[in-house]
Amino acid sequence: MAGAAAPPAGLGARRPAAAADDPPPPVHRSLGHRIRGRLPGLAGGLLVAFVMLVLFGPVLMLALFSFNDSSIISLPWEGFTTKWYEEAWANGQARDAVANSLIVATVVMVLSVVLGTMAAWGLTRLRFRGRGMVAGLNGAVLVVPWLIIGVAGLIFFSQLQVQLSLTTITLMHLVVTFPLVVAIVSAGLVRFQRSLEEAAIDLGATQLQMLRYVVLPQIGPSIAAASIFAFAWSFNNFEISFFTGGFEQTFPVWVFSILRQSENLPVVNAVSTVIAAAQILAVFAGWALMKRLSKSDDDESLTGLLTGGTR
Amino acid sequence: MEAASIPVRRSSRAKRLVQPLAFLGTPTALLLAFFLAPMLVMLGVALDRGLLDGGTGFNLTLTNFTDVISDPLNRKVALTTFEIATAAMLVQLIVAVPLAYVIAFKAGRWQVPILLFLVLADELNPMVRIYAWRMLLGREGLINEGLMSIGIISQPIDALLFSQFAVTVVLSTSYLTYTVIPIYGAMKAIDGNVFEAARDLGAGWWTTTRRVLLPLIAPGIFISLLLVYVPLFTDFASPALVGGTSGYMLGNVVNDYVLEAGDLNRGAAMSIIMLVLSALFALVAYRLARINRLES
Incomplete structure (x- = not known):
C-alpha cells in the first residue's frame, strides 16, 4: 500500500x-x-x-484484556468490566509508583533541559581549554549501559553510606539524561546561522537578550524534542531506578516486582494501559508542539530531530 | 564578522574563563560527581578484597576478577548472552535493512507517520512491552490458545515463554527503533540515481544490494551495532522476566552478585569487565563507521 x-x-x-x-x-x-x-x-x-x-500488537492486546472480566489473562472473553481500573486506582502501591515516576521524570526533564541547553551552548559557542574532555565526558555517559551505571551508583552511595531514595534516583537519572539534551540541542545549535547572534551583539544586545530573543526561538523545536526524550528516558528507566532506589519504587520497578511475584496481574494491565495511552498522547502532542515552534512545513527535518533523539 | 567579534572577546580576559564556567560548571560537576566518581569507586571496590572474604580496610587484589572469569557458570552464561544478543541483533538487521529501504525510498507520504510510530514504539515503557509479550507467549497465552483453538497444535508449546526464544523476541522488538533509524539515515543520504546506474549497467537486485546498497549503508549499520549490540549484552529486565533459567544473561549475574548475594566486590568486577568489553566494542564500531563514511 x-x-x-x-x-x-x-x-x-x-x-x-x-x-x-x-x-x-x-x-x-x-x-x-x-x-x-x-x-x-x-x-x-x-x-x-x-x-x-509486532511493535504495537502486544500492547493493544494488553489494553483489550484490561477490560476483560477475568482474573487470568487469557481467552475466553468473560465480558466487559472496568473493575481492574477501580482496583488499580485503589491500589496504594500502584499509585505511589506512578506518582514517584511522574515526580522524578518531571524534575529530571526540567533540570535536564536547563543544564543540557546551557552545556550545549557552552560546548558549541565557547572556546576554552578542556572543551574536548568535557564533550567526551558527555558523550561517554550516553554509551555506558544503564545497568552498569545503576550498579556503580548503588556501590557509590553504599560506600558513602547515603540512604537510597527518590533523591538518589533523580540524581542518577539526571546525570544520564541531560547529556542526551546536550546532544540534541547541540545539533540544533550547530545547524543555525551564527551571524544572527553576532548581529544581535553588534546591535547592542547583551548576551542574555541575544539568548532570549535570537537563540531560543531558533532552537525551540530541538528543545521540545529534547524535553519529550528527557521525560521518557527518566520515566521508562528501569535499571538505574532498580539499583539506586532502595525501597522506593518507580513505575517500571513496581511492574518488575509484581511480575516476579506473579500476582495482581489484571491491575498491572489497567495501569499499563493508562501509561501507554498517556505516552502515545505525549508523543503526538510533542510532535504538534514541535511543528508549531518550527513554523515550517518541513516535516522531514522535524522527524530528523525526533529520530535524532533516539540515538 | 569574525573580525568584529574578536576585539569584544579580547577586551576582557576574565570573561573567557568565567563564561565556560558559567555555562558548563554545573553540568560538568554533576557528571564528575555522579558519573565518573561512581565508576572510579566501583573500580576501587572491584580491586578490593570484600568483607565477605575477610577483607578489612582496603586490600588490593585481583581475585574478584579472576573468580568472576574462572567461574564455569559465568562462562556458560556469557556464551548464552552472546548467542541471544547476536541472534537478536541479526533478526533486527534482517528486518531493519529492508524496512529502512522501504521508508527511505518507497513510503512517500507515509514516511513521516512510519517514523513517528517507530519513535513512539521506543517511547512506550519497556516494562509494559515485556509484560505484554509475557501475556502473549505464556502457556495459557493468546498464541498457544489461538493455535490450539484452530487445531494446529494439541498441547501448548511451553518453549514460547521462559526460553532463549522469548528473550530474543522481546529484545528484538525492544531495540528495533535504534536499529532502523541510523540505517534509514544512511539510506536518506544515498542518491537514488546510483540504483538506476547499477540497473543500466546490468546489475540484478542482488548484485545491486550487495555491491551498491550495503557498502553505502555500512556506516549506518555500524552505528546501529554500536547503539544496540552493546546494550543487548547488558540487558537485565527481559531475561529476568521472560528468560527463565535457559535465558539467563550476564545482567542477571550482575544482579545476583550485587542484590541477591550482597557481594558488591565481585558484582563490581563483573560490571567493570562488561564496561571494558563494551567500550572496546564501541570503539571498534565507531572507527569502522568513521572509516566507511570517509571512503563513501
Whole structure:
C-alpha cells in the first residue's frame, strides 16, 4: 500500500519515467512484468504492517484484556468490566509508583533541559581549554549501559553510606539524561546561522537578550524534542531506578516486582494501559508542539530531530 | 564578522574563563560527581578484597576478577548472552535493512507517520512491552490458545515463554527503533540515481544490494551495532522476566552478585569487565563507521 501511493520520491516511480524517455521495449508491457513491478511495493507495505503489528500488537492486546472480566489473562472473553481500573486506582502501591515516576521524570526533564541547553551552548559557542574532555565526558555517559551505571551508583552511595531514595534516583537519572539534551540541542545549535547572534551583539544586545530573543526561538523545536526524550528516558528507566532506589519504587520497578511475584496481574494491565495511552498522547502532542515552534512545513527535518533523539 | 567579534572577546580576559564556567560548571560537576566518581569507586571496590572474604580496610587484589572469569557458570552464561544478543541483533538487521529501504525510498507520504510510530514504539515503557509479550507467549497465552483453538497444535508449546526464544523476541522488538533509524539515515543520504546506474549497467537486485546498497549503508549499520549490540549484552529486565533459567544473561549475574548475594566486590568486577568489553566494542564500531563514511 505504501509503495503504490508513493509520489515521485521513490524508485518505483522512476522506472516508468525512464521507460517513457527511451524507446519502450515491448517486453516491459507484458503482464508478468507488470505484476513483478507491483510486487516490491506490496512487499514493502506488508513489511511495514508486520513490523507495526509486532511493535504495537502486544500492547493493544494488553489494553483489550484490561477490560476483560477475568482474573487470568487469557481467552475466553468473560465480558466487559472496568473493575481492574477501580482496583488499580485503589491500589496504594500502584499509585505511589506512578506518582514517584511522574515526580522524578518531571524534575529530571526540567533540570535536564536547563543544564543540557546551557552545556550545549557552552560546548558549541565557547572556546576554552578542556572543551574536548568535557564533550567526551558527555558523550561517554550516553554509551555506558544503564545497568552498569545503576550498579556503580548503588556501590557509590553504599560506600558513602547515603540512604537510597527518590533523591538518589533523580540524581542518577539526571546525570544520564541531560547529556542526551546536550546532544540534541547541540545539533540544533550547530545547524543555525551564527551571524544572527553576532548581529544581535553588534546591535547592542547583551548576551542574555541575544539568548532570549535570537537563540531560543531558533532552537525551540530541538528543545521540545529534547524535553519529550528527557521525560521518557527518566520515566521508562528501569535499571538505574532498580539499583539506586532502595525501597522506593518507580513505575517500571513496581511492574518488575509484581511480575516476579506473579500476582495482581489484571491491575498491572489497567495501569499499563493508562501509561501507554498517556505516552502515545505525549508523543503526538510533542510532535504538534514541535511543528508549531518550527513554523515550517518541513516535516522531514522535524522527524530528523525526533529520530535524532533516539540515538 | 569574525573580525568584529574578536576585539569584544579580547577586551576582557576574565570573561573567557568565567563564561565556560558559567555555562558548563554545573553540568560538568554533576557528571564528575555522579558519573565518573561512581565508576572510579566501583573500580576501587572491584580491586578490593570484600568483607565477605575477610577483607578489612582496603586490600588490593585481583581475585574478584579472576573468580568472576574462572567461574564455569559465568562462562556458560556469557556464551548464552552472546548467542541471544547476536541472534537478536541479526533478526533486527534482517528486518531493519529492508524496512529502512522501504521508508527511505518507497513510503512517500507515509514516511513521516512510519517514523513517528517507530519513535513512539521506543517511547512506550519497556516494562509494559515485556509484560505484554509475557501475556502473549505464556502457556495459557493468546498464541498457544489461538493455535490450539484452530487445531494446529494439541498441547501448548511451553518453549514460547521462559526460553532463549522469548528473550530474543522481546529484545528484538525492544531495540528495533535504534536499529532502523541510523540505517534509514544512511539510506536518506544515498542518491537514488546510483540504483538506476547499477540497473543500466546490468546489475540484478542482488548484485545491486550487495555491491551498491550495503557498502553505502555500512556506516549506518555500524552505528546501529554500536547503539544496540552493546546494550543487548547488558540487558537485565527481559531475561529476568521472560528468560527463565535457559535465558539467563550476564545482567542477571550482575544482579545476583550485587542484590541477591550482597557481594558488591565481585558484582563490581563483573560490571567493570562488561564496561571494558563494551567500550572496546564501541570503539571498534565507531572507527569502522568513521572509516566507511570517509571512503563513501
